[in-house]
Amino acid sequence: MDEMTTLRELRADAPVPDRSALAAGRQRLVEAAGGAAARRGVRRLRADWRVAAFGAAAAITVAAVLGTQLVDSAAPDRSGPASTTGTLRLDSPAEVLNRAADALEKQQAAPEPRDDQWIYTKTVMAQPEGSGFGRFSYAPDNWVPYDNSAAAKNGKDDDYRTARQVYRAANELPADPARLLAEVRSFYPTGHTPESPPEPEAVHSFRAMGLMVEAYPIAPRALAGIYRALATVPGVHVTDHLVKDAAGREVIAITRKEDGTHQQREILIDPTxxxxxxxxxxxxxxxxxxxxxxxxxxxxxxxxxGQITLSEARVAAAVVDAEGEKP
Structure with missing residues (x-):
């Protein structure tokens, strides 16, 4: 019996812990990968990543394999992926994100969820092969109330916003990219203490915009405006070939090097x-x-x-009528 099987069996009957309870450990892992400068902004990764809970054994696994190398297996495809707008060349973030915005603006928005509905998501986390634990993946289901006011009031996280708050704020964002970025930075403010110093504006913009892009649900037209503004953030790039996400899907990577660190953060987008x-x-x-x-x-x-230190893929998301319900 291998170690990973043993770990799974040891916690087979254990309840899945709340994601917020595991955030601190995940933060420490990212800090280790990024170095001292990353600590200025990593505090907010607790909200950025919205990571589905690992469980105690899985957390140990992550720490054990953090240094294991995992390099993209997707071969560069300079012709670009097929998309709803035809072949898309991955030459520049403006080309990709503006074409994405054009496609999104043609989509019809679904009605806003009711306050009594729930947001269901399924997230995959994957660990590389080559460690003593073998390949590891974790795909938890998660349900959060659309109007999760109680959690917001209890200070769940400095960057925590309910799905309803984000949906409505996104719908009210201005079309002008500079004004939109300023409003998103205000919605997800930066630090203001010696322990959590202010972020440079471009760092703050990319982090806050990542949170907006990740939000579910979000109206297509609102997401289109966010993409157009994201393309104007200094230092933003697009990888010139599709990369693999934690679920093994080929996706577009919108990237920005984390200031003062040896790593870049990537927002992954479906190419179709x-x-x-x-x-x-x-x-x-x-x-x-x-x-x-x-x-x-x-x-x-x-x-x-090229080594991937943290990777997450959202493989399902839906509005449902009750906790525990799946689409």
Whole structure:
């Protein structure tokens, strides 16, 4: 019996913990991958990623394989993916995101969910092969009330917004990209203390826009405006070939190097529908990370360019009438 099977059996009867309870451990993993500068903005990854809960054994697995290399297996395709607007060349973020916006603006929006409805999502997290644990994936189902006012009032996270708050705020965003970016930054504010210092404007914009893109549900026209503004954020790029998400799907990666770190953050978009597909953190250059815990020095971790340190894919999302209901 391999170690991964043993871990699964050990927690077979354990309840799945709330995602917010595991956020701190996930934050520490990202900080380790990104270095000291990442800590200025990583506090907000608790909300950015909205990670489905791992469970205690899975969290141990993540820590154990964090340094294992996982490089994109998708071969570069310079001809571009097929999409609802025809062949799409991955030359520039403006080309990709504006074409995506054009397609979204032709879609009809569904009615806004009722306050008593729930948002169902299914998220896949994957770990690389090559570790002693083998390949690991986790795909939890999650239900959150559309009007989750109680959680918002209880300060679940500095960046936590209910689905209803995000849906309505997105619908009210201005068309002008600069004004839209300013309003989204205000909606997801940056830090203002020595422990959580302010982010540079471009860093703040990309983080906040990532949260908006990830939101579900969001009206197509609102998402179109967000894409057009996202293309104007300084430092934003598009990978010139499709990449693999945690579910193994080929997707478009809209990227920005995390200031002061050795990694980039990627917002993943479906190349056909232009909907949100997931997020990744990818190492941009070879480097060695040296950590210590008190007086104890830990063995250095070596990271290689192209290595994926964190990856998540949303494989299902729907509005349902009750917790536990699936579409």
């Amino acid at each position: 529908t232009f909907g949100y597909a997931g997020q990744r953190f990818v190492v941009t250059e070879d480097y060695t990370l040296r950590l210590s815990s008190g007086k104890t020095k830990l063995p250095p971790e070596k990271f290689k360019a």
